[in-house]
Amino acid sequence: MVTPLSNPPPQGGRERGCASGETMTFRATVLTIFPDMFPGALGMSLAGKALAAGVWSLETIDIRDFGIGIHRQVDDTPAGGGPGMVMKADVLARAIDSAGADDRPRLLMSPRGRPLTQQRVIELAGGPGALILCGRFEGVDERVIEARGLEEVSIGDYVLSGGEIAALVVLDACIRLLPGVMGKAVSAQEESFAQGLLEYPHYTRPQVFEGRAIPEILTSGDHAKVAAWRRSEAERLTRERRPDLKTPEPDPASRENRSRKRPSDG
Ligand code: ADE
Numbered sequence: 001m002v003t004p005l006s007n008p009p010p011q012g013g014r015e016r017g018c019a020s021g022e023t024m025t026f027r028a029t030v031l032t033i034f035p036d037m038f039p040g041a042l043g044m045s046l047a048g049k050a051l052a053a054g055v056w057s058l059e060t061i062d063i064r065d066f067g068i069g070i071h072r073q074v075d076d077t078p079a080g081g082g083p084g085m086v087m088k089a090d091v092l093a094r095a096i097d098s099a100g101a102d103d104r105p106r107l108l109m110s111p112r113g114r115p116l117t118q119q120r121v122i123e124l125a126g127g128p129g130a131l132i133l134c135g136r137f138e139g140v141d142e143r144v145i146e147a148r149g150l151e152e153v154s155i156g157d158y159v160l161s162g163g164e165i166a167a168l169v170v171l172d173a174c175i176r177l178l179p180g181v182m183g184k185a186v187s188a189q190e191e192s193f194a195q196g197l198l199e200y201p202h203y204t205r206p207q208v209f210e211g212r213a214i215p216e217i218l219t220s221g222d223h224a225k226v227a228a229w230r231r232s233e234a235e236r237l238t239r240e241r242r243p244d245l246k247t248p249e250p251d252p253a254s255r256e257n258r259s260r261k262r263p264s265d266g
Pocket residue numbers: 109110111135153154155156157158159160161162163166
């Protein structure tokens with residue numbers, strides 16, 4: 001059964017960067033044996049409001065509806081032996097096909113997938129949506145991955161009990177980028193991660209907390225110095241915590257760098 005978990009978007013959706021002026025809603029279709037896990041946390045807060053407003057839509061497809069026999073069997077023992085069960089290619093193919101054909105990427109949540117990056121999230125959020133298959137058990141029959149062009153995506157080097165929570169993670173990361181969901185607040189942070197830097201430390205009142213003062217430079221009122229301090233802190237944290245991230249060279253054309261220039265620099 002296909003269960004739409006959102007109201008139809010008002011007036012067919014909302015505008016999202018379409019040159020033609022057409023309206024576009026980010027459409028998520030989740031295939032799972034646990035449809036009740038959706039929208040879950042995404043029904044609350046900003047994502048929930050955006051769902052109700054038609055910024056994005058969500059439907060679930062219960063894989064078990066395509067299962068075999070009276071027990072609606074969706075898995076079977078692995079060819080070649082070994083532990084666990086494998087999700088059946090024929091069952092999954094029928095479930096996927098029931099969603100209809102469109103140009104959305106088809107993701108398979110799996111710990112052996114390519115690690116999710118902010119760059120991939122930005123690409124997904126800029127597109128028409130995604131069909132997301134939540135794996136369970138030992139894995140998914142390789143043939144349906146090939147036959148339906150599934151893109152395997154991992155949310156980290158650890159193993160969850162299934163792909164549902166990973167699917168919620170992917171959707172959350174995309175939805176917060178949709179226009180109007182979070183406003184401008186998101187852009188600086190996204191830019192910083194997309195550029196390969198972790199965020200600089202943040203502070204707010206009180207001025208002194210348990211004997212720890214806000215770094216003086218942040219209350220100096222000198223915007224160029226604040227920007228330079230933030231950049232160097234971001235670089236330091238990135239070096240310390242994520243040496244695998246490639247820290248970019250400072251952009252000489254950036255506003256921050258231009259404002260650091262002295263008039264004598266020309
Ligand atoms: N399913 C189980 N573990 C997972 C992971 N780390 N990422 C995506 N899907 C998963």
